[in-house]
């Protein structure tokens with residue numbers, strides 16, 4: 001299942017020319033306000049007719065020079081920032097509404113109600129639901145329209161932090177259980193970190209890069225697009241065992257790390273986030289440090305104050321002042337040690 005997009009459109013303030021592929025899983029459209037994210041998803045959904053291009057879903061053409069399917073014909077489920085439920089209908093009637101004429105809809109209904117744990121809410125009206133419950137209902141309703149693509153336009157933006165935390169596991173479950181491409185528009189790096197597998201970075205109507213989140217985060221040229229403080233790696237680890245003092249020994253491609261506050265069983269996989277400004281470099285093996293995690297690395301790329309390191313087959317970034325880059329004579333190919341001051345675990 002995949003979505004293929006190539007489109008051009010001109011507005012007085014925007015010259016849009018985007019090309020990307022969204023495979024199954026969550027593809028985040030990420031970029032500053034006004035870069036053309038909504039225009040892109042409106043064109044994909046059939047709410048806007050672009051000047052030219054081709055949009056296809058699993059090889060089925062939704063738009064090209066000779067085709068322009070209506071929004072209903074496209075089979076796209078839409079989840080907006082505000083849930084947009086029918087206020088006079090119960091949750092159950094809201095959920096059943098898009099599938100009221102579809103055969104086998106009953107079977108899907110039971111499955112989706114179970115997946116999103118909507119059972120206890122079925123007889124309630126939207127006005128009695130929390131923001132998170134409303135969004136869960138909106139997601140269920142979008143799925144019950146039997147979509148081939150789910151478009152989520154900042155679905156958490158209107159929720160407070162507590163509600164966001166409540167709904168995030170449902171979005172992760174959706175990503176893992178529903179074999180659909182999900183296009184997810186967001187300004188939030190934490191959301192993108194937790195949910196996205198693919199990221200389409202946009203700026204001024206163009207796609208500046210489309211690829212895996214891990215590659216973007218460890219690329220010294222692209223990582224700053226997510227925000228200056230967000231540059232840094234996302235690496236894979238596995239909890240090997242626990243030390244008597246409770247610290248976890250975590251195996252990564254770059255070596256073993258000792259981490260605090262890990263509460264999963266030995267054998268569990270973890271996604272580790274290591275921010276570039278939490279990494280210090282040394283040309284020689286440091287001694288007498290309080291930092292527990294010092295891994296051998298080699299420099300692969302330098303851009304601005306960001307040094308990209310190879311640790312086994314993982315890539316990591318260190319943020320270093322130009323003065324230190326010069327003093328340490330860092331350049332591609334140089335071996336060094338990465339002193340990692342702090343690591344956080346990205347859930348799921």
Ligand SMILES: Nc1ncnc2c1ncn2[C@@H]1O[C@H](COP(=O)(O)OP(=O)(O)OP(=O)(O)O)[C@@H](O)[C@H]1O
Pocket residue numbers: 011012013014031032033034035036037038039040
């Ligand atoms: N209907 C329209 N008519 C004229 N210009 C428009 C229209 N819709 C969008 N634009 C122009 O396209 C630009 C991009 O808008 P768009 O909503 O796609 O950006 P965005 O990346 O989704 O922004 P945000 O993150 O703020 O929602 C706008 O700044 C505006 O100049």
